[in-house]
Amino acid sequence: MSILSALVLGDRENIDPEIKSEFANSGAIHILAVSGLHVGIIYFVFSFLLKFLKTHRKGRLARLFILLAIIWIYAFITGLSPSVQRAATMFSFIAIGENINRQNNIYNTLAASAFLLLLVNPNLLFEVGFQLSYAAVLSIVFFQPMIYHTIYISNWWLDKIWGLLTVSLAAQVGVSPLSIFYFHQFPVYFWLTNLFAIPLTTLIIYTAFLLLTLSFIPFIGKAIAFLLHILVKALLASVWAVNTVPGAVIPNISFTAPMLLTSFLVIIFLTLFIIRKQRIFLQLILVSFIILAGITTINKYRILTQREIVFFHVPRKTLIAAVHGKNIVWISSEDSIITRQKMGIYMKPFEQLHGIKSSVIIPLSGKSAQQFPFLKKKNNMINFAGMKIWSPEKAEITEFMPPTDLIYLHKIYRKDITKFEAKESLVAQFVTNTPLFSDKRSEKEEKSDMLPKNIHSLPDKGALSANILISDKNKKSGIKIGYITH
Structure with a gap:
């Protein structure tokens, strides 16, 4: 039926x-x-x-x-x-x-x-x-x-x-x-x-x-x-x-927009060659193939050298992708079976786009039995290619925090944000899930609740569900940091 x-x-x-x-x-x-x-x-x-x-x-x-x-x-x-x-x-x-x-x-x-x-x-x-x-x-x-x-x-x-x-x-x-x-x-x-x-x-x-x-x-x-x-x-x-x-089927083909455009150039020149039988179009076909080969080589190099950590907006769940070349480690709040079943809609297209060949899922909380040359995890601390990421399970932020490059929090309380004021070298950017200032509040109330100068609010109309704090040191790490919403 x-x-x-x-x-x-x-x-x-x-x-x-x-x-x-x-x-x-x-x-x-x-x-x-x-x-x-x-x-x-x-x-x-x-x-x-x-x-x-x-x-x-x-x-x-x-x-x-x-x-x-x-x-x-x-x-x-x-x-x-x-x-x-x-x-x-x-x-x-x-x-x-x-x-x-x-x-x-x-x-x-x-x-x-x-x-x-x-x-x-x-x-x-x-x-x-x-x-x-x-x-x-x-x-x-x-x-x-x-x-x-x-x-x-x-x-x-x-x-x-x-x-x-x-x-x-x-x-x-x-x-x-x-x-x-x-x-x-x-x-x-x-x-x-x-x-x-x-x-x-x-x-x-x-x-x-x-x-x-x-x-x-x-x-x-x-x-x-x-x-x-x-x-x-x-x-x-x-x-x-x-x-x-x-x-x-040939899966996980990394095919970029320049490769798509070049492929259509090949088809167009092939069509013109069939219609007009002129040598110039055959030469243009060969030139297009050379350009396509060059783009493919550059794309393969990009895949082999890619270093990226991406935070996914998954409702009531946590999903982080740590990409290192053709390998990816998924860090999830769910076990591996549930993650594949319920979050596959996010994971499969991402893996295909990045040309991933090897994929592993590890838990967000607790110790991870699996360790990788480019990623090590101990409790709430993740070391990804030399970049330290701290992901505490509780929302509260204390004065004591381990030396870190990036902090990933599920929730955050406004009263806790001000504790970062003395740590200017630590915080460079703040992303929140809700606008920090409501239209219903008075201007006096808003001014009294202003954030420290070294923290920047980038609300996205309520679409973001995570809170990410990124330090200045990440600019030198060579790791791309991304955020994907559904």
Whole structure:
């Protein structure tokens, strides 16, 4: 039911995370998102069923309005995601063009649909779904015919398989840079997955709508439901089979914005070379590859030499990341199992972005049995690459504090802040979770509660939940200190 809800209605909330991960790793996650495939099936099915209305002028107009209504009702039911908006707008243009006997140019249709959507909501340009959707369709339209006609296959079945394969290859040309940039992984066997997944998905959608139409007939409804059950099981089995192949996905790819832009330059110059057959574009492709290789080398050096400690804003929890090259130590207020389960949404993207290969979780409180060359922890004192971090469990700040470079506190009382006044060399910056001065208080009350000059308040509209005190000595440590809010 959860798979069917995703395939037909775009509702992925009830899908098991493990199954969703299998679809992502096999390169079939796009199937679970309602897109041009689904809207196209809806359009062609009802276009065929309403074909009899094309014989009369008023009938053609009625057919157009019915088709447009069905397309957009389905788009609204599925949640109006960017990919659905793109597909619904494109098929609306196709329906209108067909009704007035005008041949559709796919590039004009793509441009018109994008222009119309951005006119209504310019922020769609920054939606990942919008970018991936248009990149995939544009790439398929341009590259698929070229790839397909490179090989002539006389056998009908092999020709259909080759056609599916070329669609997958063409889509990946435009989508891969964006996909790696946003998700930091690459499904190696995407071409193999789509050979099974796309035909099965098409059959599932047709059968699902057939079930919705004929479910009131007892025997036929049960027979269609049984067939649908087999098709969904077959889809899951094919995705699982691809995932079991060694090296099905390349994870934790560190892909920066300059690398993304350079990759698109390669694709643009390749396109121009295919169209115009001029040597200059081939030379520009080679130059782009050299630039990309240089950026990749610099990025690898950055990863190997990165030294960073980051404090995460996790509600009612503590999560600290100590990054040293390709290694990361997570310091958490929860045990390792709960941390992975509940805080994985913060941890996985961070590890992928930083190209992490080795990850370990240690407790925030008490002693840690695990020690690392770059990080040692004893009770509330953390030594990270020579930088001393003190994280007391209690909120109270006493006059006695160990020599430290950075203090991390879960809570802090206003009366305790003034105790840092005599320690000008210790405190350079103060970050708090709430504004220190309320609008309801008088100016006299605010002045009496002023902070010492060496402490600076940087409230972020209540978004920050931790209190961090950073000393001047950190500027010489070479360690980057960051804060991430959700």
